[in-house]
Amino acid sequence: MEFELIERLKSALPHDSQLPLGIGDDCAILAEDARSEQLVTTDMLLDGIHFIYDTDKENAQSLELIARKSIAVSLSDIAAMGGKPQTAFLSLAIPRSWDADQANELFDSFAKAAREFQITLAGGDTTSWNHLLAINVTVVGKVPKSKAIRRSGAQAGDFICVSGPLGGSLSGKHLTFTPRVQQGQWLREHCTIHAMIDISDGLLADLGHILQQSEVGAEIVAEQIPISKQADEISDNKSPLEHALTDGEDFELLWTMSKSEYEKLMQQKEGFIEVHHIGNITKEKGCFLVDQQGHKKRRGDEGYVHQLGEEESLL
Numbered sequence: 001m002e003f004e005l006i007e008r009l010k011s012a013l014p015h016d017s018q019l020p021l022g023i024g025d026d027c028a029i030l031a032e033d034a035r036s037e038q039l040v041t042t043d044m045l046l047d048g049i050h051f052i053y054d055t056d057k058e059n060a061q062s063l064e065l066i067a068r069k070s071i072a073v074s075l076s077d078i079a080a081m082g083g084k085p086q087t088a089f090l091s092l093a094i095p096r097s098w099d100a101d102q103a104n105e106l107f108d109s110f111a112k113a114a115r116e117f118q119i120t121l122a123g124g125d126t127t128s129w130n131h132l133l134a135i136n137v138t139v140v141g142k143v144p145k146s147k148a149i150r151r152s153g154a155q156a157g158d159f160i161c162v163s164g165p166l167g168g169s170l171s172g173k174h175l176t177f178t179p180r181v182q183q184g185q186w187l188r189e190h191c192t193i194h195a196m197i198d199i200s201d202g203l204l205a206d207l208g209h210i211l212q213q214s215e216v217g218a219e220i221v222a223e224q225i226p227i228s229k230q231a232d233e234i235s236d237n238k239s240p241l242e243h244a245l246t247d248g249e250d251f252e253l254l255w256t257m258s259k260s261e262y263e264k265l266m267q268q269k270e271g272f273i274e275v276h277h278i279g280n281i282t283k284e285k286g287c288f289l290v291d292q293q294g295h296k297k298r299r300g301d302e303g304y305v306h307q308l309g310e311e312e313s314l315l
């Protein structure tokens with residue numbers, strides 16, 4: 001649903017030749033000078049959907065974790081373009097029921113998160129209302145000229161890689177993850193990466209964005225997909241592999257590169273770079289999963305998509 005709405009908006013807008021990259025990637029590229037391009041990304045986080053603060057709920061989370069996550073999700077988008085984050089803008093809708101201590105704690109938490117991630121806060125907006133906490137963070141970053149890694153560059157024969165284990169992030173990682181900013185920049189500096197995205201909607205859904213924008217297909221191999229300990233420990237009607245394929249909010253990087261670049265990467269990578277080769281890009285469209293028995297099955301881009309008109313939440 002949300003992707004159709006975004007496409008609808010995009011097709012209703014005139015092409016802007018002044019805008020290097022508009023709607024459709026992890027960040028927009030707003031401006032460029034002789035040396036660099038400016039990246040901008042924005043994300044909205046809502047109490048009850050992306051976090052739980054409402055103190056009536058037993059699994060409520062601290063404002064410190066909530067503020068940190070709110071910045072980290074945008075940093076993950078900067079990482080996905082191979083960029084360096086610089087500055088953030090912070091807009092808040094604070095519940096009228098809050099007292100001054102709560103508001104102070106929220107602002108202190110944002111200051112702390114900005115220090116942790118070494119970015120400055122350059123502005124924002126503060127308002128209050130009779131609803132739960134809502135947070136919007138916009139992050140500005142930069143990348144050397146013409147070096148931003150887009151979703152659209154995947155080529156047939158490329159190796160598909162992820163930066164860490166997947167699935168089960170709702171057991172905690174979605175609040176505590178470290179955005180792969182260092183890894184994204186390292187990969188951009190040391191390798192030729194054809195396409196990259198961060199996994200926010202789920203492996204299949206986000207791989208689907210790369211495939212669609214690059215006009216290619218993929219074959220991924222179940223046995224090669226790194227499954228997180230958290231996904232292994234969930235006991236519901238989905239297998240750990242299904243969790244790894246479809247759970248949202250992993251915030252690992254997903255990228256494609258030629259086989260020879262992959263081999264070079266494996267020789268020279270530093271300790272903080274984790275690489276899992278999970279399959280290959282194909283000329284034929286469609287995404288196929290090779291299961292443990294060697295059977296090939298077509299998989300859609302199912303993952304976490306915000307639905308309208310349905311009672312649903314991430315948590």
Ligand code: ADP
Nearest residue numbers: 006009022023024025026027028043077200201
């Ligand atoms: P991500 O998961 O990387 O944050 P999204 O799936 O949220 O990306 O968005 C995909 C693309 O659509 C991005 O380029 C984003 O800026 C754009 N987009 C999302 N919502 C809107 C909107 N309401 N208006 C304009 N562009 C939007």
Ligand code: MG
Nearest residue numbers: 026077198200
């Ligand atoms: Mg993204």
